[in-house]
Amino acid sequence: MVTVTAVRPSAPVTPPQDDAGGLALRVLRATPVPLALVVLVALAGVVLGRVYAGDLLTRLMLGAAVGSVLVSVAARRLPSWLVAPVSVAAMTGWTVFALHLAARRAALPGGFAEVAADAARNGIPRLLTAMIPVEPTPDTVLVPLVAAWLTGLTGAEVALRAGRTLLGFLPAALLYAGALYVVGPNADPAVWPSLAFAAAVALGLVAPGGRGTTGPDPTAALPPEVRTAVRARLVAGTAAGAAVVVGLAALLGPALAAQVDERPVDPRRYVEPPRVESLDENPLIRISGWALNPDQKLLDVSTQAPAGPQTRIRLAVLSDYDGVTWRVGATYRNAGRILPAAEPGPGAVDTVRQEIIVADLTGRLLPAVPTPREVTGARVAYDPTTGTLIRPEGLSPGLRYTVTSLRERPDVDLLATADVPAGDEVARVLRVADGTPEPMRRLAAQLAEDNGAPYARATAIERFLAEHYRVVADAPSGHAYPNLHFFLFGPRNGGGQRGTSEQFAASFAVLGRLTGLPTRVVVGFSARGDGPVRAADALAWPEVFFSGVGWVPFDPLPRPDTEPRPVEEDFRPPKEEPPPSEAPEPTVEPTATPPAVAAPGSGDADRGVSRSALVAVAVLVLSLLVGAALATLVGMRRAQARARLGRGDPGDRVAGAWRQVTDALRLAGRPVGDDLAATEVASRARQALAEARAALAGGSADTPAGAVLVGAPAPGVDEVARLLNQVAFAPGTLTGAEADRAAAQAATYVAALRAARPWWRRLLWSVHPGPLRWHR
Known part of the structure; x- marks a missing residue:
């Protein structure tokens, strides 16, 4: 039984310095992929910035792209598990700077902590409900900024550390597609950014070092028969993938091309904007x-x-107006x-x-x-x-x-001859609700009879109301048809023909619509210079829309200290229709300004995001986070293997090779105990590989590669076991060449054992976190 103790690694051998030409060549080979990632993420900011006011968002997303990729490049020598925390810390600093800059430029009230917390709480709904052009405020830049940084981090880790360049460009493509979706039909088609995006992807792939092939061939250490089988499977997989891509292009190409002229979907249609209470x-x-x-x-x-x-x-x-109430x-x-x-x-x-x-x-x-x-x-x-x-x-x-x-x-000077528009664009302010009292229709027809011009009709209604009705403060509230009928035609001694500006403005607007005028009612205050505005200054007035002029306010209130003429002098209802004798019930209203309903957090308006929009955004963010986590795990596992098998003391390298073997057995579900000798573990390792190959070949009818593996000789780890015993009983006698043989044999065995696993277990093999903690 051999017990391997941890040996402090000796100082690594420093390679000789490259000359200036070699250094320049290495920099040239290492530059294209990071530069392409920066360009891809920044182009998403260009696309999204088209619906923003100014270029602040584009510059902030460019900074996030540069910062995230540079952090990953600078941290390539660090253990991969350190990269994510370092990058997140840098992202936090850049985000704080960006939020502070956006808040200062937008002159937002409140402290920075309050503004930042509000942005974090309401960033998504406010981004999707903001008016275009969107002002870059903390709540409208936070989500794009964090998404850009996480995209750069994920892409850099996958493309640079794991060597999967095309896969590393996928997060940037998702971010770009998300930016296009958020913009929707609110900007012109992003033709040039899309062409630039495709060009950056192509240059990143064809440039030196862009294919992730800077390392040695992983199949070089395999026996010839196994290497041939593995390479055949790789070729077959590549051909199948190419066939799938070509088939999808042929199948979906015409349908996608037909969508070029279609109007994009606006995600704002799924989000409820802020509403009044x-x-x-x-x-x-x-x-x-x-x-x-x-x-x-x-x-x-x-x-x-x-x-x-x-x-x-x-x-x-x-x-x-629906005949009962006027509404915003x-x-x-x-x-x-x-x-x-x-x-x-x-x-x-x-x-x-x-x-x-x-x-x-x-x-x-x-x-x-x-x-x-x-x-x-x-x-x-x-x-x-x-x-x-x-x-x-x-x-x-x-x-x-x-x-x-x-x-x-x-x-x-333009009003006397101005016309009023008609059609769908003003149908809303011309609509007369059903149930209009007949006396109101006759009064409107009478006022319009001798006034053909729109402005003349409006002034006729204004004069009629000002000359025949009285303003009082204690008139009951209400502007439904019965209320307006009583206000216009009710007996004076019974409370009719008197009201507040509410009845005057509402009556003008309804009579105006009956004569073909587009009208609306406005509520506000008359300000008498500087100082307080009191409840007595509250006022309602009607407005009429004239072509070429716009909305024009009118004042149907009587002049102070004027005695109104009885309505009966100028308008009499038919004898068969007696005037109303009882006042209608007033609208229930507050006698004073009621308290506002407290808006928790950001208010109901900020919770109006539909579930589908939130799910889509959450899935995108979760995908980026999962991708970053998986890329980090892959990088950490690769760094662990390099640390075990790389340069250093030969004894430490042999021990590291042995740990690679035992970890592989544990990942394959065949762990070995500490009570076994090294030769016994080597025997069990050969048996585990043979059984795994047999299971792979017998588990499916169409596994020719598995059959080839069964027939191929099974690599063992006997040399690693022998050298491990030499480390234990004769330390310091190993040479670098012997350590190289142990590392090569361990790598060959691990690759063969992994290749004998089902495809889904092979996918999980590289991201399993177990080997990172089993030997702590």
Whole structure:
């Protein structure tokens, strides 16, 4: 019985230094594959950056590509199990720098720790719900940055350390495909980046050292018969793989070519964007509650604007009416500090800058002068159709933000002759819900009878409401058809013909649509310069859309200190239809501003990602992580073998060769105990190989390679056992040549035993972590 004790390896022999020419040649051979990996990962950043504002994301992903590949190149001399922790530490540093840079450029409020935690928590949903062009903020750059670094790490480990160049390019291809999918139809086809990607792959494969063949032939040490069989199997596998690739190309090529002109799928369709809460879905009903509490302080405003008309702060735009309630029908997308600009109208445009501090206003709707172009101090979501904002986390007392807006003043000289559009583009703001009371239809027809031009019809409705109705603060809330009917035609002594701006704006919008005008209702505040904005300043007003001019506000409220004329003087319903005598039930509404529902974490808006989108992203990330783990295990096993069989003391190399043999037996399910002599282990090793070959040949009917292996002589490890005994009983007598023979015989036996295993066990052989810990 022989017991092998650990022997401290002697200092490795330092090879002679290469001359300058040899060093340059080695650098030239080692450069193409890392350079190709950097280019492939960076091209994914180029593709994704097409939907981002500026080039910050592209530069950050380029830095991640360079950093991840350089770390793997620099750490090739280190044990493979150290590479992943070192690379992750470098990734953490680069990510912290990138998040800090993105937060500083976007002028986000809060500390860095808070911003980074929010980005980590909500990176995926905000990336898929952000408005295009996407501003590079921490939450929109974190996921691409980490994915780029992990891709570079995985590709470098597989291509450089494991020598599988083509397989190492696969993570970069997956990242590139993911970038194309995220961009979808929101950018022009990525023709040049795709061509550059294919060229980089081709150059990386054909360049010197690009095939992973820098090491010796692994079959060189096998007996001739076994080597011939193994090479035959390799040739057969290569031919089969080529046939599969050609077949797939012929089968799928036409179908893929037919998709060239198809519109890509937009992943945003599967993600629910941020939404307003129920309190903000119909802010029109809050007008009555604010009117009853006129001194309630809602905002503090500081305004910088040129001299002009009174500034109105817009809270919400309501475009949808179903006969019962007006609703906010906006689609909000997470936006950055700079909001997308729309084409301004022909009128004058003023720049208005306001600093707003929230007091008692609650909900998610964020007040701003129309139309906002830049917001600092608050994270917002924006609807470009209405030009309104929300804060997905909800408003809170003390929230301070600054809004820079472009206030448009329509050209009044164009209004008299302006037309109104028709068709699908304005069908939403022309729709009249079923159940319209007949008196309202007759009133609309009467007002439009002598006013053919759209602007004349709008001013006729405005004058009629201003001249016949009274504004009161205690009018019940409600703007359904029965409420509007009572407001327009109810008896004065019974509470009719009086209301708040809610009824005035809603009545104008409905009468306007009945006369063919595209209308909507806006809720906001009238700001009287700098200072507090109170509940008494809350206001609703209608707007009409004119071709070539845009949305024009109207004011149907009566002038102060004017006595309204009775409606009966200008409009009388038919005698057979008695006027209503009872007021309809008011809409249930808050008497004061109700508290906002607390938004845990990032709010409901940030949890609107569909399960399929999350699963796809999770599978991609998990694939990258699994690939990195497998590549690390393969590299660690190869490094272990080189350490055991490489240069050093001959005795240590023989002991390492013996450990290779015993580890292989253990991987094959035939472990040997410490109580056996070396010659007994050698005998069992030969028997284990013979039985494995027989099982491989008899386990399937179509295993000619297995049959060849059965007929071939089984390599043994008798020489390794003899030299091991010499190490134990005559230490220091071995030569380097004897250690080389032991290493070659051990490698031959291990390769033969592995080749005799089923195909799926051969796949697991190189990634099994057992040998890394069995001899610790």
